[in-house]
Amino acid sequence: MRxxxxxxxxxxxxxxxxxxAVDPQPLADPAAEARAHALMRQVRCLVCQNQSIEDSxxxxxxxxxxAVRARVAAGDDDEAVKAWLVARYGDWVLLKPPVKPATxxxxxxxxxxxxxxxxxxxxxxxxRAALPQAPLDxxxxxxxxxxxxxxx
Amino acid sequence: MxxxxxxxxxxxxLLLFAALAALFVWGLERDEPDALxxxxxxxxAPAFDLPGLDGGAGFKRADLAGGKPVLxxxxxxxxxxxxxxxxxxxxxARDHGVTIHAIAYKDDPAASAAMLARLGNPFSRIGSDxxxxxxxxxxxxxxxxxxxxxxxxxxxFRQWGPITTQGQMDRLxxxxxxTR
Numbered sequence: 001m002r003x004x005x006x007x008x009x010x011x012x013x014x015x016x017x018x019x020x021a022v023d024p025q026p027l028a029d030p031a032a033e034a035r036a037h038a039l040m041r042q043v044r045c046l047v048c049q050n051q052s053i054e055d056s057x058x059x060x061x062x063x064x065x066x067a068v069r070a071r072v073a074a075g076d077d078d079e080a081v082k083a084w085l086v087a088r089y090g091d092w093v094l095l096k097p098p099v100k101p102a103t104x105x106x107x108x109x110x111x112x113x114x115x116x117x118x119x120x121x122x123x124x125x126x127x128r129a130a131l132p133q134a135p136l137d138x139x140x141x142x143x144x145x146x147x148x149x150x151x152x
Numbered sequence: 153m154x155x156x157x158x159x160x161x162x163x164x165x166l167l168l169f170a171a172l173a174a175l176f177v178w179g180l181e182r183d184e185p186d187a188l189x190x191x192x193x194x195x196x197a198p199a200f201d202l203p204g205l206d207g208g209a210g211f212k213r214a215d216l217a218g219g220k221p222v223l224x225x226x227x228x229x230x231x232x233x234x235x236x237x238x239x240x241x242x243x244x245a246r247d248h249g250v251t252i253h254a255i256a257y258k259d260d261p262a263a264s265a266a267m268l269a270r271l272g273n274p275f276s277r278i279g280s281d282x283x284x285x286x287x288x289x290x291x292x293x294x295x296x297x298x299x300x301x302x303x304x305x306x307x308x309f310r311q312w313g314p315i316t317t318q319g320q321m322d323r324l325x326x327x328x329x330x331t332r
Contacts, residue, residue: 046188046293059258060293063284088291090191120161 023062027069036072039081040065044095052095183319187312190299191291197224197305198289202279205261205268211253211279217305221331222251223324224299225275226292228259229267234296237314238271240321245274248325253277257295258284300324302331 027033037054043064045056053061053068064085071081085093097103136144192198201212216222225241227234244250254275256264261280268275281287290299293312300309309327311320 063288067285067288086191088191088289089293090189090291092188 023065025066025069027073032072033069035078036065036069039068039072039078042082042095043068043085044093046089046093184312188293190307190310192299192307193310195307197299197301197307198286200279200281200286200289202255202281202286205256205265205278205280209277211255211277213305215253215277216301217303218251219303220251221300221302221308221328222253222276223328224290224301225252225254226257226287226290226295226297227254227264228257228295229263230259231295233314233316235267235271236316237296238267238274240315242272242274244315244321244324250325250328251276253279255279255281255286255290257281257287257292298324300327300331 027036040054041052043053045051045053045058045061045064047058047060048056051061053064067085068081071084076084082094091098091103097106099107197213197216199213202210204210216224223244227238241252245252252274254277256278258281261282264278264280268278279286287295290297296314298311298315299307300311302308308331309324311324315321315324
């Protein structure tokens, strides 16, 4: 039984060891290679547009990985590498849209909708709680008594 | 008063949904839904200096500031849509007098030359970008892609993917006509 549970757990965890693309020539300096990989994870593959270039098997992704490595090896900092890519491909090449006037609406809308929705909900709840329960008058009290006795 | 308020609150989400639905329908009906806007529109063409095929004359940025608008077509002999597009390029050059320069992207120069010998050569100048570095500088995501460059070497338009319809050809002709 324990073996079965262990096997199931291992099976479910297996996708975590997902393959990233393997290149023949990583950078010699492991710190630089790690920085290059961190950058690659932020860059969109223009061919398979929901993958980063680290994950994608497309040839363009391999070329862009080489370009990122070249810029890292040349001493560019992270912002410079991203700027180099954005100059050629536009903001879309970054998986996370930059925060600038053109994207304020994109970034702000979820928070705004949450605020508006929360406001409306709060108003609704407070209004319902504030409705006074008026006491029953004589006729209504008699009708209630009749119903409780089982008469229509 | 309360009835009007409720009608208002109910109608706002409905209107928002209708607006979103209209936006999605427009998006679905678009001509080239995968097309991206080039980041180079309005900017000068990037610097490049490429050798030609088989020792022929090459192609460099200075060739683009010739005073009249031209097309720059990225192609490759291994690219099926490029083969489909090629007759349209031939038609543009031969029947409409459009000057088309080409960059062979990540292609074997002999194979590119063989393709042109077989299908016709509408290109005035051809550069061989074997590494693909020039393609990346132009921001291409694949082949074919065709750029309209004005007489001063500024990129004005990018056609994403092959030219396969009369509508796309007419659009290019229109842009070329409106460009100086």
